[in-house]
Amino acid sequence: MLSPAHQTRILGILTDLTAIPSAEIQPGDRLSEDLGMDSVTRMELVSMLAEQFDLDIELEEAVAVEDVRGILALAEARLGHG
């Protein structure tokens, strides 16, 4: 599990990009259909994750993520637990 602080920061990034309050964003929400993100916004999302957490993320892997759960898993795999 990601630490609550990391989860909060990731949800904050999603809020910045979609204007949807963090409290309304659920792990099962799909980035396109449920959060209304287009391909460019999705690239901005992974870019912000990479920047803010100093993560090395392959572009191909990042664009394949389809939902919030996938984004959290992507971050968790690199940040580890806590």
Next chain:
Amino acid sequence: MVEPEELAVVAALNETLERLGRGIDARAIDAAGRIPSELIEQLADLGLFGLSLPTEHGGYGLSLSACGSVVAQLARFDRSVATTVGLHLGLGSRGLVAFGSPQQQAELLPAMALGRPIAAFAATEPGAGSDLTAVRTRVQEGGRGVQVDGSKIYVTNGALAGIFTILARSPGLGGNKRGQSLVLLRDTDEGVKVGAEEGKLGLRGSSTTSLDLDGVQVPADRILGVPGQAPEQLAHILAWGRTMMAAGCCGTGRAALDAAHRHCGFREQFGRRLSALPVVGQQLAEGEALLFAMEALVRYAAGSDEAGLRTRSLAAKVLCSEGGWELADLAVQLHGGSGFIEETGVALLLRDARVPRIFEGANDVLRVHLGLHTAGSAQPVEGDSLEAEVANLGVALRERLGARLGGAPLMMHALGSLAGLALASRAAVERAEQEASPQATALAETWLRLARLRALPHLHRLREASP
């Protein structure tokens, strides 16, 4: 390329438009701020509003290339007229043609093919221009099906249209928490209110209005295709619309160069005709090479498969709208003081050429999108062509930045600008090979040299922006 079986139809239409066009008074349309209804009737009688519509519904069923060729021909005579027709054929009707149900198509397309009604597309809002994810207009369950509420601005064909394709947020529809859908609305639907005509810098004969949607209740089958699929549908519709618009820019470019050639062929300064002055001669020759590349890129984009069209239409829209503006500006410049006077007609060309750089996606936004696509998909290419250089730059940036590409808009803007030049170069070379004439070869070679020169500032910016 126009398909061989379409060549005769397009040739006949363009010949008819050549005659009809000579009777179009562009300055009168500009002054009146509207296209005479008799002219719209004539265009409808020719079948122009059905060019891209399926034959089984009364249209010509022409390809995007063929439609673009006709729209370019119209734009030579008046850009407002070309915009009215082109918008109907592209953004206005494409959603219904590509995603409408058989019932929707059978009900609406036969009349639309006759231009009765004319179609419009309404996506832009005060808070949502190039960023269409920000639209506030909503469609949700209500009344006898769905209810639409919101407002749109800058609706081309707004006051002429009887049918509108509307982009709206669609929370809860189709099992999607949020998402967007496209909805078909009629001007007669209760709660649809078309606003007043906007006063504009150019394209004054083309109708541009706002659209208020106040509790518009329509059957649920007015939603195009599957609810929540608007982003995917928009990608297709905008690719058509942008290519059609790029074709119109080529028509403006042709009109501008023709006017410049005419003027420079008789106007004398320094004891010689302007066209005999080396600098003017070079400007005209390079203008022709630019137009050759613009036309080639439109054909290249229009002849692509769906994935290719989506990318290449970005390049065509940017390069052709910038090129149309540049050629209109050249015509004004070469006319000297008279170019600034409305009577010569080139001032109108310049005013009309301005907004294509903005609408259907502001060019700088599209450059970033094109750059992101190039960096995200480029494969190594051998050789010393501009296309190879840009592809290899894209690969290098992807390897260096990885997922950080989306956070490097300045680099993506420069890369997108380069990608447009590279695609136009490839298209120009292919066109020259197809036409196989000394003139086409010379124009392509001139464009390749120009494209290299135009690439320099973008290469510099890319180096400047690199970490």
